[in-house]
Amino acid sequence: MVVVHHLENSRSQRILWLLEELGVPYDVKRYERNKETMLAPPELRAVHPLGKSPVITDGAVTVAESGAIVEYLVDRYGNGRLVPPAGTPERLRYTYWLHYAEGSAMPPLLMKLVFDRVETAPMPFFVKPIARGIAGKVKSTFIEPQLKLHFDYLESELGKATWFAGEEMTGADVQMSFPIEAAAARGSGTSGRPRLAAFLQRIHARPAYQRALAKGGPYELMR
Ligand SMILES: N[C@@H](CCC(=O)N[C@@H](CS)C(=O)NCC(=O)O)C(=O)O
Secondary structure, rough: OOOEEEOOOOOHHHHHHHHHHHHOOOOEEOOOOOOOOOOOHHHHHHHHOOOOOEEEEEEOOEEEEEEHHHHHHHHOOOOOOOOOOOHHHHHHHHHHHHHHHHHHHHHHHHHHHHHHHHHHHOHHHHHHHHHHHHHHHHHHHHHHHHHHHHHHHHHHHHOOEEOOOEEOOOOOHHHHHHHHHHHHOOOOOOOOHHHHHHHHHHHHHHHHHHHHHHOOOOOOOHH
């Protein structure tokens, strides 16, 4: 039986969604974030040394890293579903987006989260203007332009086909859902980008997505 080690309000939500799309039975083991640091609890390190989510166990097998988990589940349980046939241009796009989500889209989003926190973190009054000045500068000169570059690119890519890898929904869309949802929650991403907004509406309307939400519990991404 597949067990998803699911950290609240996190990337592992998309793995529940994938399992629902595939119709694979699974158990969810829930973990709560530390309220102050927002980090995962130490128990997750007993499953995988990094203690990050998602991580799945499937019998004797443990798989971490969401792109690898998507690939594993689609290969093991998909019977050809949610992955374009090998050797096609769609398959190459599938591989590209599977890597792009965590390799390229998430780093500037994570940086925005961190520098937003620096701006609001409690600190001695005399340090505040300096810390805020640095954070504001990094955001305006690097992070915001990078986010615009990436999300304009995504908007234009969705003009080429309905889904990221082509006309069929695939595991790449599951993988890409998180950066787009995270960007939407953080006030960038979908505003003024109708194709990205439509992508989110389309996935949120899927019965499998809603079943996954019911299993995973409340899903509110960090702003
Ligand atoms: N690239 C990894 C990122 C894993 C990751 O950072 N997960 C976050 C949840 S969204 C996490 O576990 N955060 C809590 C922590 O770092 O303690 C993946 O896609 O699986």
